[in-house]
Amino acid sequence: MKIIIGCDHGGFELKEILKKYLTDKGYDVEDYGIHQYERVDYPDYAQKVGEAVAAGKAEQGILVCGTGIGMSIAANKVRGIRAALCGDCYSAAKAREHNNANILCLGGRVLGSGLAEQIVDAYLGASFLGSYHEERVRKIMALEK
Ligand code: RB5
Numbered sequence: 001m002k003i004i005i006g007c008d009h010g011g012f013e014l015k016e017i018l019k020k021y022l023t024d025k026g027y028d029v030e031d032y033g034i035h036q037y038e039r040v041d042y043p044d045y046a047q048k049v050g051e052a053v054a055a056g057k058a059e060q061g062i063l064v065c066g067t068g069i070g071m072s073i074a075a076n077k078v079r080g081i082r083a084a085l086c087g088d089c090y091s092a093a094k095a096r097e098h099n100n101a102n103i104l105c106l107g108g109r110v111l112g113s114g115l116a117e118q119i120v121d122a123y124l125g126a127s128f129l130g131s132y133h134e135e136r137v138r139k140i141m142a143l144e145k
Contacts, residue, residue: 001124002058006032006049008042010066011108014116018062018106021117027124030058043074050078053102060124061103068107075103079144082137087111089122096126100137 003022007015012034022029032048034040042065053061061083063071068085075083083103084095087110095101104123106116128137 001060002028002030003060003062003124004030004032004049004052004058005062005064006045007034007064007108008045008066008071009034009037009039010042011064011068011071011106012037014106014108014111014113015062015064017113018064018116018120022120042070046071046074046083047078050075050081050083050103054078054080059102062106062120063103064106064108066107066109068105068110072103072105075105080141082140084123086119086123089118092119092123093126096123097129098133098136099140100128100133 005015005019019029019031046063049061049063063075065071072083072085075081081103082099082101083105084101085105086092086095
């Protein structure tokens with residue numbers, strides 16, 4: 001599975017940890033930055049990663065900022081994106097199973113790396129269940145029109 005990852009300065013440290021974690025697990029990870037610690041505006045990275053995922057350049061995206069909130073708000077403005085801010089494993093799995101999320105947002109100043117890795121595992125290990133969730137997701141996407 002290909003994953004595009006991005007962050008701002010608040011998420012840089014965790015993004016680096018997750019990039020290595022996922023690469024070591026065999027995922028194809030493309031890093032849209034930041035590539036060194038610098039103060040940037042998170043909407044720029046939410047837009048870059050969101051547009052790439054929406055264009056089909058990767059199956060999933062991961063965005064990390066200080067809280068994950070700014071990234072999730074911004075990424076959800078990109079057409080075709082369903083970004084889920086998750087701070088626990090149950091929500092992460094349900095974001096895929098029920099909401100067919102295509103971007104996981106995490107708070108680098110909120111989560112320890114161990115929990116963040118487990119959340120990522122729960123998210124990537126789950127799949128959309130379809131069925132009656134299809135219609136609900138279709139209604140979400142209809143809100144873009
Ligand atoms: C940056 O200081 C911080 O505002 C950002 O990383 C994020 O938490 C925004 O939601």
